Amino acid sequence: MHATRPTAEPATTGLMEVRGLSKSFRGLQALDGYSLDLRPLTIHGVIGPNGAGKTTLFHLLSGFLRPSSGTISFDGRDITGAPAYRVARLGIGRTFQNIRLFGDLSVLENVMVGMRRDDRASILATLLSTPSFRRREAELEAAAMDLLILFGLARARDRPARSLPYGDQRRLELARAVGLQPRVLLLDEPNAGMNPIETRELLELIRRLRDELAITIVLVAHDIPLVMGLCERIQVLNYGRLIAEGDPASVRANPDVISAYLGTARHA
Ligand SMILES: Nc1ncnc2c1ncn2[C@@H]1O[C@H](COP(=O)(O)OP(=O)(O)OP(=O)(O)O)[C@@H](O)[C@H]1O
Numbered sequence: 489m490h491a492t493r494p495t496a497e498p499a500t501t502g503l504m505e506v507r508g509l510s511k512s513f514r515g516l517q518a519l520d521g522y523s524l525d526l527r528p529l530t531i532h533g534v535i536g537p538n539g540a541g542k543t544t545l546f547h548l549l550s551g552f553l554r555p556s557s558g559t560i561s562f563d564g565r566d567i568t569g570a571p572a573y574r575v576a577r578l579g580i581g582r583t584f585q586n587i588r589l590f591g592d593l594s595v596l597e598n599v600m601v602g603m604r605r606d607d608r609a610s611i612l613a614t615l616l617s618t619p620s621f622r623r624r625e626a627e628l629e630a631a632a633m634d635l636l637i638l639f640g641l642a643r644a645r646d647r648p649a650r651s652l653p654y655g656d657q658r659r660l661e662l663a664r665a666v667g668l669q670p671r672v673l674l675l676d677e678p679n680a681g682m683n684p685i686e687t688r689e690l691l692e693l694i695r696r697l698r699d700e701l702a703i704t705i706v707l708v709a710h711d712i713p714l715v716m717g718l719c720e721r722i723q724v725l726n727y728g729r730l731i732a733e734g735d736p737a738s739v740r741a742n743p744d745v746i747s748a749y750l751g752t753a754r755h756a
């Protein structure tokens with residue numbers, strides 16, 4: 489027998505591995521030395537008070553911001569500083585804390601805009617509107633409809649996105665992100681503005697994305713019960729720093745977490 493790592497803990501298990509990730513905005517340290525080992529097919533939660541750096545973290549992971557320092561790797565590839573479009577193509581999808589939809593486009597069009605197309609092959613076909621282009625569009629439309637059905641939005645397919653109730657707009661944004669076929673999906677406050685029933689349905693939907701579509705989820709939310717009920721692993725940020733990490737029970741019992749949240753409640 490020789491001394492090796494236990495087989496239950498392989499040396500590299502992270503689908504995303506982040507080390508020492510930091511971002512400062514003119515002296516303000518919004519994120520400071522953040523690390524992550526994201527295991528495939530987990531639902532990973534990031535919580536923390538207002539201004540803790542959660543959205544900044546997602547902007548960095550998705551290439552919307554460049555880090556001041558630190559590294560990000562995805563599926564063994566260094567993607568530090570890669571632009572957002574490339575990060576998205578590699579398989580990291582996201583939604584936004586403030587919904588970003590094409591308000592005048594229909595629900596169906598909003599999903600189709602996000603779907604994968606083979607751009608190089610289809611530009612000429614698009615211009616000429618060839619039969620192969622029309623067939624491809626029909627396939628995309630069918631796939632988009634499948635997503636709308638999954639997300640409970642099929643009946644709204646022809647309505648302008650801006651006319652939907654808020655909770656439906658949130659689900660539409662999620663549907664569009666899923667249409668890009670991400671392997672990792674970053675969800676920034678996906679239940680913001682939803683009532684408890686909508687939130688419970690969303691929770692089931694997020695589980696299905698993981699179980700049926702094999703999407704690994706990273707989720708930011710203020711709603712502690714949602715995060716505790718959904719996530720297998722939770723990190724807590726406060727003033728840009730990780731103050732706790734672990735399973736829901738250990739995070740809930742952590743005195744630093746309790747005081748960070750009591751501190752916020754006092755100022756709320
Ligand atoms: N573009 C920017 N320029 C300057 N400061 C910024 C910028 N973006 C964020 N900040 C600051 O960085 C800190 C972290 O902000 P961030 O939006 O990441 O927090 P958050 O945890 O998402 O908060 P919330 O829960 O309110 O969404 C805050 O102090 C914020 O004011």
Ligand SMILES: [Mg+2]
Binds near residue numbers: 542543544585
């Ligand atoms: Mg935020």
